[in-house]
Amino acid sequence: MTNLIFHDARQDDLGFIVRLIVEDNVVASMDEPDRPDHPRYLAAFNAINADPNQRLMIAELDGEAVGTLQLTFIPGINRLGETRCLVEAVHISPSHRSKGLGGQMMQWAIAEARARGCGLMQLTSNKSRLDAHRFYKRLGFAASHEGFKLAL
Numbered sequence: 001m002t003n004l005i006f007h008d009a010r011q012d013d014l015g016f017i018v019r020l021i022v023e024d025n026v027v028a029s030m031d032e033p034d035r036p037d038h039p040r041y042l043a044a045f046n047a048i049n050a051d052p053n054q055r056l057m058i059a060e061l062d063g064e065a066v067g068t069l070q071l072t073f074i075p076g077i078n079r080l081g082e083t084r085c086l087v088e089a090v091h092i093s094p095s096h097r098s099k100g101l102g103g104q105m106m107q108w109a110i111a112e113a114r115a116r117g118c119g120l121m122q123l124t125s126n127k128s129r130l131d132a133h134r135f136y137k138r139l140g141f142a143a144s145h146e147g148f149k150l151a152l
Contacts, residue, residue: 009057015036067102
């Protein structure tokens with residue numbers, strides 16, 4: 001198995017990231033994959049990049065971007081002031097799925113969370129993504145909570 005290389009996303013990675021999100025979306029979105037230079041994408045990228053508690057990552061295989069994920073480190077009072085890591089926007093290019101790369105990405109993310117002193121990692125997954133749920137359970141995640149969202 002070939003190992004992935006990880007780097008913090010750069011502004012020129014936005015086109016890849018937005019295309020992956022749109023390709024993988026199970027609900028209609030307002031994303032514009034042909035406009036990665038949209039001011040809102042740039043503002044979000046700059047905010048993530050400026051925040052030491054955020055990491056927007058690119059996974060590369062043989063010099064080609066094949067995946068992305070975002071980590072958010074959340075300090076909290078709960079669990080004796082424990083920091084937790086929220087994993088968001090985990091996506092692999094369709095042509096690279098089912099090759100173990102998602103597992104490598106998540107193992108890297110878990111190691112990164114541990115290195116940052118996190119005691120818990122959490123994520124949400126759309127209820128319709130049954131394959132993703134099996135994937136996360138194989139990695140040791142438990143479906144312990146019900147998630148809620150409110151569109152604003």
